[in-house]
Amino acid sequence: MKKKIKIGIIGVGSISNVHIQSYQKIDSVEIAAFCDINEKQLKHMMDKYHVKNGYTSVEEMLDQEELDAVSVCTWNSGHAECSIAALNHGVNVLCEKPMAMNAEEALRMKQAAEKNGKLLMVGLVRRFGDDIQILRDLNQNKFFGDIYYVKSKYLRRSGSPGGWFSDKKRSGGGPLIDLGVHILDMMNYLLDCEEPVSVYGYTFDQIGDQVQIKKNAGYVSSTASSNIYDVEDFAGAVIRFSNNKIAVLETSYNLFIEHDSEGLELYGSEGGAKIDDGITLTNNVCDYMANNRLLIDSKFDFHKAFLKEIQHYINCITDKTECNANADDGIRNMKILDAVYQSAKVGHEVII
Ligand SMILES: NC(=O)c1ccc[n+]([C@@H]2O[C@H](COP(=O)([O-])OP(=O)(O)OC[C@H]3O[C@@H](n4cnc5c(N)ncnc54)[C@H](O)[C@@H]3O)[C@@H](O)[C@H]2O)c1
Structure with a gap:
């Protein structure tokens, strides 16, 4: 055996x-x-x-x-x-x-x-989501032509997971490093992991923790809260890549939005796409502007994506499958996140 x-x-x-x-x-x-x-x-x-x-x-x-x-x-x-x-x-x-x-x-x-x-x-579990896999498939089949602009949001109205997540010494930052890294990585992956060259970033800490708010429980840390909340509430960034492609992100733990929202839009020379609770494709068909809703369940499924990620990890170890979320992918994300925090601090664009 x-x-x-x-x-x-x-x-x-x-x-x-x-x-x-x-x-x-x-x-x-x-x-x-x-x-x-x-x-x-x-x-x-x-x-x-x-x-x-x-x-x-x-x-x-x-x-x-x-x-x-x-x-x-x-x-x-x-x-x-x-x-x-x-x-x-x-x-x-x-x-x-x-x-x-x-x-x-x-x-x-x-x-x-x-x-x-x-x-x-x-x-980088979002790489294993059906939504991103479908957009990658469409991109490989040249549906979008040349993708040049991607924007994504991961916004919570009141949603710090508590515990260490809002303690900068243990987390490194707030929603940007926690949630923002997911959407940043999705955009990196769709842009074929180009090297970032500059970042304009901003963070706000205007609201602070809202422990008194009565709400439905979201994702929570198993670690007891420490009453420390010294991270940002909200962050955003414009990231320029070596071939002039642009990625834009917005993310929050606390922001007075109507409701929590997640989504991604991308634009290419031949077509575009929008992920909300499904995928809509936009292009021209015989010189008519067309919107197409994909008739496939593409919503991000947490447990399914994790199983794919862990199975991929095991395949990389046993069969030497090439790893599709390697150290360089992680480092690229971290360089961008460092630059967003740095840009927010100095108040202008940062060259990477
Ligand atoms: N991929 C995703 O979608 C996703 C979702 C949630 C959390 N995360 C990540 O998972 C990690 C853990 O988050 P969580 O929500 O499970 O936090 P958690 O607070 O529930 O659990 C973290 C555990 O790590 C333990 N720990 C801390 N330092 C340790 C050390 N040096 N050695 C051994 N144990 C140690 C703590 O005691 C705690 O039990 C974080 O990095 C978080 O960003 C990823």
């Missing part, structure tokens, strides 16, 4: 559930150990998933267990440290988004992967 791939999970909070449940669906995989600095959370997750081996120290887990691969699902401030530790133990890494707190940390992670000859995949 073929040996199973032994997996360790580092940071067993909210999102780790989706990693664990995806690994459980793959026959060639065995979840061998959990690690979390919070002993209570560690015990809770070991009981929930019947995992016998638990550690509160990453180094100890890596020394004791013969792991093939890990998922790093800690706070953002733990991503570089835990990923580098695993890579230095000869273990493959799937690190959650954002890749790190900044581009400098992300580069050190890539160096550790290269030095040890191991895979470092970044959890």
Whole structure:
């Protein structure tokens, strides 16, 4: 019988559930150990998933267990440290988004992967969504001609996940680094990962945390809140790429919008597209302006996309499939995010 791939999970909070449940669906995989600095959370997750081996120290887990691969699902401030530790133990890494707190940390992670000859995949899960896969397919089939402008939004009216997410020391920033990285990466992916050359960015912290607001629960961190909210409420950016293509983004935790909204629009020389709760294509048909609604369910499905991401990670390890969310993709995102925060601070465009 073929040996199973032994997996360790580092940071067993909210999102780790989706990693664990995806690994459980793959026959060639065995979840061998959990690690979390919070002993209570560690015990809770070991009981929930019947995992016998638990550690509160990453180094100890890596020394004791013969792991093939890990998922790093800690706070953002733990991503570089835990990923580098695993890579230095000869273990493959799937690190959650954002890749790190900044581009400098992300580069050190890539160096550790290269030095040890191991895979470092970044959890850019939106690449695995049906909506983006369909637009990539249309692009490869030249529907859009040359795509030159993409804009995307990920706006919450009142939606910080709490816990460490609003504590800059552990998160690196607010909605921009948390939600913005998703839409930034989607746009990078659709623009074929061109190199960014300059960024004009802005952030606002006019509202602050709204813990008193009565609302339906959204995504929440499993970490207890610390009353620290020192991140931005709202951020936006205009990003120019080497071939003059432009990406524009807007993202918020707190903003007085009518309702939460997500979406993406792209424009090319031959046609365009809009993602809302489906996909609309725009072009000219026999010199008539036409809008076409695709008759396929393309709405982003969180669990389906995660399963595809985790299956891809395992395929990269076992079959040497080329990784489609690699360290360079993560670093490109981090360089842009660093530049948005820098531009917001200095009040003008920043050259990357
Ligand atoms: N891809 C997505 O759509 C998506 C969605 C949500 C969260 N995330 C990312 O997943 C990561 C975790 O988010 P979450 O919502 O699960 O947070 P969480 O607070 O629920 O869980 C994080 C866990 O990591 C543990 N931890 C922190 N530092 C550690 C360390 N050095 N070693 C071991 N354990 C450590 C904490 O004790 C906590 O239990 C973040 O980077 C976040 O951006 C991604």
